[in-house]
Amino acid sequence: MIVLFTDFGLHGPYTGQMKAVLHQMAPGIPVIDLFADAPVGHPKPSAYLLAAYATWFPAGSVFLCVVDPGVGGMRQPMILNAHDQWYVGPDNGLFELVQRRARQAMNWDIDWKPARLSASFHGRDLFAPVAAMLARGEPPPGSLRAEAAARRPDWPDDLGEIVYVDHFGNAMTGLRAATLPADARLAACDHVLSRARTFSDLPAGTGFWYENSNGLAEIAVNQGRADQTLGISIGTTVDVLP
Amino acid sequence: MIVLFTDFGLHGPYTGQMKAVLHQMAPGIPVIDLFADAPVGHPKPSAYLLAAYATWFPAGSVFLCVVDPGVGGMRQPMILNAHDQWYVGPDNGLFELVQRRARQAMNWDIDWKPARLSASFHGRDLFAPVAAMLARGEPPPGSLRAEAAARRPDWPDDLGEIVYVDHFGNAMTGLRAATLPADARLAACDHVLSRARTFSDLPAGTGFWYENSNGLAEIAVNQGRADQTLGISIGTTVDVLP
Amino acid sequence: MIVLFTDFGLHGPYTGQMKAVLHQMAPGIPVIDLFADAPVGHPKPSAYLLAAYATWFPAGSVFLCVVDPGVGGMRQPMILNAHDQWYVGPDNGLFELVQRRARQAMNWDIDWKPARLSASFHGRDLFAPVAAMLARGEPPPGSLRAEAAARRPDWPDDLGEIVYVDHFGNAMTGLRAATLPADARLAACDHVLSRARTFSDLPAGTGFWYENSNGLAEIAVNQGRADQTLGISIGTTVDVLP
Numbered sequence: 057m058i059v060l061f062t063d064f065g066l067h068g069p070y071t072g073q074m075k076a077v078l079h080q081m082a083p084g085i086p087v088i089d090l091f092a093d094a095p096v097g098h099p100k101p102s103a104y105l106l107a108a109y110a111t112w113f114p115a116g117s118v119f120l121c122v123v124d125p126g127v128g129g130m131r132q133p134m135i136l137n138a139h140d141q142w143y144v145g146p147d148n149g150l151f152e153l154v155q156r157r158a159r160q161a162m163n164w165d166i167d168w169k170p171a172r173l174s175a176s177f178h179g180r181d182l183f184a185p186v187a188a189m190l191a192r193g194e195p196p197p198g199s200l201r202a203e204a205a206a207r208r209p210d211w212p213d214d215l216g217e218i219v220y221v222d223h224f225g226n227a228m229t230g231l232r233a234a235t236l237p238a239d240a241r242l243a244a245c246d247h248v249l250s251r252a253r254t255f256s257d258l259p260a261g262t263g264f265w266y267e268n269s270n271g272l273a274e275i276a277v278n279q280g281r282a283d284q285t286l287g288i289s290i291g292t293t294v295d296v297l298p
Numbered sequence: 299m300i301v302l303f304t305d306f307g308l309h310g311p312y313t314g315q316m317k318a319v320l321h322q323m324a325p326g327i328p329v330i331d332l333f334a335d336a337p338v339g340h341p342k343p344s345a346y347l348l349a350a351y352a353t354w355f356p357a358g359s360v361f362l363c364v365v366d367p368g369v370g371g372m373r374q375p376m377i378l379n380a381h382d383q384w385y386v387g388p389d390n391g392l393f394e395l396v397q398r399r400a401r402q403a404m405n406w407d408i409d410w411k412p413a414r415l416s417a418s419f420h421g422r423d424l425f426a427p428v429a430a431m432l433a434r435g436e437p438p439p440g441s442l443r444a445e446a447a448a449r450r451p452d453w454p455d456d457l458g459e460i461v462y463v464d465h466f467g468n469a470m471t472g473l474r475a476a477t478l479p480a481d482a483r484l485a486a487c488d489h490v491l492s493r494a495r496t497f498s499d500l501p502a503g504t505g506f507w508y509e510n511s512n513g514l515a516e517i518a519v520n521q522g523r524a525d526q527t528l529g530i531s532i533g534t535t536v537d538v539l540p
Numbered sequence: 541m542i543v544l545f546t547d548f549g550l551h552g553p554y555t556g557q558m559k560a561v562l563h564q565m566a567p568g569i570p571v572i573d574l575f576a577d578a579p580v581g582h583p584k585p586s587a588y589l590l591a592a593y594a595t596w597f598p599a600g601s602v603f604l605c606v607v608d609p610g611v612g613g614m615r616q617p618m619i620l621n622a623h624d625q626w627y628v629g630p631d632n633g634l635f636e637l638v639q640r641r642a643r644q645a646m647n648w649d650i651d652w653k654p655a656r657l658s659a660s661f662h663g664r665d666l667f668a669p670v671a672a673m674l675a676r677g678e679p680p681p682g683s684l685r686a687e688a689a690a691r692r693p694d695w696p697d698d699l700g701e702i703v704y705v706d707h708f709g710n711a712m713t714g715l716r717a718a719t720l721p722a723d724a725r726l727a728a729c730d731h732v733l734s735r736a737r738t739f740s741d742l743p744a745g746t747g748f749w750y751e752n753s754n755g756l757a758e759i760a761v762n763q764g765r766a767d768q769t770l771g772i773s774i775g776t777t778v779d780v781l782p
Contacts (some may be wrong), residue, residue, distance in 0.1 A: 057318065065707030066308055066550055067577040069593055069754070076541065078599060081569040086321040093309040096708060097763060109311055113318060124765065128738030175738040177753035223307030224338060254370030254417040269419035270311070279339060279367065308550055328563040329616035335551040351553055355560060443656065465549030466580060498610030512553070521581060522611065537711040 057089045059113055061106055061121040062179065063096045070177070074120065075182045081188035090119075094220075095290050097125040099150040100211065101219035104230030106136035107153035108272045111139055120187040122179040125161050132206065133166040135196045144183050147206040147297035157215070157222055200212045218244070218292040220277075225281025228274045228292045233267030241297040242273065243285045248297065249275055261285075300433050301330045301355055303348055303363040304421065305338045312419070316362065316426045319490030323430035331367065332361075337532050338461075340366040341460035342393040342453065349395035350514045351382055362429040363387035364421040375408040377438045383407055384432045386425050389448040398455070408488075410439035460486070460517075460534040467523025470516045471536045475509030483539040484515065487529045490539065491517060542571045542675050543597055545590055545605040547580045554661070558604065558668045565672035565681060574603075578704075579774050581609040583634040585703035588714030591637035592756045593621055604630035604671040606663040615651040616690065617666055626674045628667050631690040639667065640697070648682035669755065702728070702759075709765025712758045713778045717751030724739045725781040726757065729771045732781065745769075752759040 058078055071092055080089050090109060094102040102123040116190055123130075123148040134147040138158035143151050144166075155161045173181045189197055215230025222228070229242070242265045244247045252264040253279035260279040263286055266285055268274040275294075277285045300320055306312035313334055320329050332351060336344040344365040352361055366373075366388040376389040380400035385393050386408075398401045408428055416424045429440055429496075456471025464470070471484070484491045484507045494506040502521040505528055510516040519527045542562055548554035555576055562571050576592060578586040586607040594603055608615075608630040620632040622642035627635050628650075639645045652673075654665045699714025706712070713726070726733045726749045736748040744763040747770055751773055754759040759778075761769045 057320070057321065059314075066573065067575070068704070068706045069574055070576045070706075072543075073593075073596065075570075076572045078541065079572070080598065083570075086313045086317075086325075088321070089308070090311055090314045091309070093707075109315075112315065114322065125739070127740075176750070180753065190737045201437045219312070221307070222312075223335075223520045252679070255367070257370075266418070269416035269422065272587035283664070299563065301556075301560070328559075328567075330556045330563070331550065332553055332556040333551070349555075354557065356564065453656070462552070464552045464554075465547070465577075484690045499612075511658035511664065511748070 057091045058082065058085055058118045058120055058187055060087065060092065061090050061094060061111075061119055062092055063094045063102070063123045064179070066092045070179065073177075073180045077180055077184040078188050078191075081237065082191045085191045094123050098130050098148075099123050099125070099214065101217060101230060101290065103150050103153045103211070104215045105219045106150065106256050106268045107157060108232070110141065110143075110157065112270055113141065115140035117281075118144065118187050118191045119144040120179070120183055121150055122183060123150055123179065124148065126172065127178050129173040131221055133178065133186075134206070135166060135190070135198055137162045137163040137196075139169070142187075144187045144190065146178070148149055149206070149208045150213070151242055152208040152211055155207070158266065163201050164196045164198035164200040165201055181226040186217045193208065216294045218288055218294060219289050221283045221290060223278075225283040226274055226276040227282050227292070228268060228272045231273040231294065231296070233273045234271060236273060236296060237298060240273065243297055244275060244292055247286050299328050299330060299355065299358070300324065300360045300362055300429055301332045301352075302334065303332050303336060303361055305336045305344070305365045306333050306334055306421070308334045312421065315422045316418075317323075319422055319426040320430050322491050323427055327433050333462075336365050339365065340364050341388075341390045343365070343457065343459060343472060343532065345392050345453070346457045347393045347461045347470070348392065349399060350474070352383065352385075352396055352513045354512055355383065356510045359384035359385065360384040360393065360429050360433045362425055363392055364425060365392055366420065370417040375420065375428075376434070376448070377406040377408060377428065377440055379404045379438075385434065386429045389443050390419070391448070391450045391453070394450040394453055397449070400509070405443050406438045407441035407443055408440040441508065458536045458538065460530055460536060463525045463532060466518075467525040468516055468518040469530050469534070470510060470514045470526050473515040473538070474513050475515045478512060478515060478538060479540060484517065485537040485539055486517060486534055489528050541597065541600070542566065542569055542602045542604055542671055543594075544571065545574050545578060545586075545603055546576055546577065547586070547607045548663070549674065554663060556773040557661075559663045560713050561664055561668040562675075565669055566675045569675045570706065576663060578607050581607065583607050583609070583630075583632045585699065585701060585714060585774065587634050587695070588688045588699045589703045589712070590634065591641060592716070592754045593624065594627075594638055596754055597625065599624035602626040602628065602671050602675045604663070604667055605634055607634055608662065609664050610713050612659040617670075619648040619670065619674070619682055620651060621646045621680075626671075628671045628674065633690070633692045633695070636692040636695055639691070640704065642734070642763075646654060648680045649685055650682040652681035656733055660706070675743045687702045700778045702772055702774050702778060702779065705767045705774060708760075708769040710758055710760040711772050711776070712752060712756045712768050715757040715778065715780070716755050717757045718755060720757060720780060727781055728759060728776055729765045731770050
């Protein structure tokens, strides 16, 4: 299974062109759209989102990940093996949390070069072909390297920020619920929110936080939109109150 | 064929995770996105939309339907067989119109339990696995029940409301055009609209209604957006004038 | 490979119903969403967008293209063979630039009639079945015709207009970058923009134009949205300054 994690959107040409490469180079392998609306141009919040969702997928999955504001510049293209899964994308911090949370991890610089590499769309020209090779069971087309190269030791283990707002207006934080005290409250934009098990536990219009289905602390309003009701959006700071 | 009918959106993680389950449990069976933007959290208008679109699909299709504001609460998960098609989802009225319009229908409570059931994402953890089982040709993993359990006899046969606004700004009602007099006019937000056969019959900017390609009465403006021009949206009342 | 180019959006029922037809009639053939948000109801800018993106796809690809404001009216349904690729859709200018740039091209009127043809959704009822036939390797179900019928000789070879705004707010013109002087500047909405190689060449917030990964001149703002920053949208005139 090849899993797409990008900030490309689905409607325009980018996701489709990557899928065209994947279907040609790895025919018959399912391609799943996980996120096409990761925080645009922001590898840091994207890294927390990816780490929360990737481990749900089975061993052997290949993640093709493109949140790549530095495309065409100096950042290296890389491959990561962690949790018995493959990750392909730019070495800009996007894989920091996946790697940090893995018991074992191996890193490769991508050496393979396409016949034609555009300056602005490495997702199609470089990362998709490499993902297809890995999905076909081929060895990583690159050089194993010491892990230290592009790590982000200064990034926290959990991020007190909104990293995603979904179709319902629910706002995911970069905090794993399992790391929080059972009675922790979250504060965002002058609102203080208590924990609930799920939506139907509370009256309509009430704001709360809960552990979402992939383990992140998520802020919601029963039968309402948390983003609009509470005035929060991607990047909003979220504080944990004991 | 497995057909998705949800209010999840396509960009975020929900549709993708359901598809990952389907591809693993029912490999090789096509998965079709019918609606990912059914009226959010509103099973009633969604029920009229689903009933209008489902019968277009071939016998044997499996509909995985999730408009489920009560997820995690008391509503039962259910399976319906109607029109030689399978429907899987929450027993909250979402299948009321499909069932009412079917010559024969059978209902099951879902007995099967997943190894892990999240509180907020039964689409992925419960309904998608059951849809995969049905698509593989297995018997319903549940108990046949008397049909009466969660019916909605108080809902009308056709709904005088806007139930969907499409990418063009056209507004579908919950009224089947075949139930309306040939010269019926529709009234919505102080506008009175006459019937036309199709868009190109009328001058640009003119509002009208017509029978859409799945049989619903739909309000449109030639070369314009009916939602913005007429001020209508999901939930707007639509009256039939004789 | 069947490639979809439409103004239908992905969320609602139109793209899904077309894919249901394709999966039934051409099982196992990959279907790619290239654009689902071509300029709504505007075949002219759509034609420049399609021509820029189609030639990237391999020989044998079948393009199912529906930007069709005249559906249900007098415009003919047609098939084009150009660049060893098939194009199926309405004869309303949508294929003008593909055809003009091809060394050789052949045109057919579609003679095949479906059992049921709705007035408003030829994409599902007529064009998708024909695309499936071509993807299966069957001959065009129509009559070869002299090319002249519905050409648009008055349309320019390159279009000085915004034809698409992507998920990032980057604005594509209908101008092929290869046709412009190396030091050309583009003017749009009182802004004058110089050429850059790619995003990371410039300071954050700077507007510029560059050759995008499919050869179009595209206007962007590094780490910003060109549409909002510069006030441009689909249809905005773009002038070339020498």
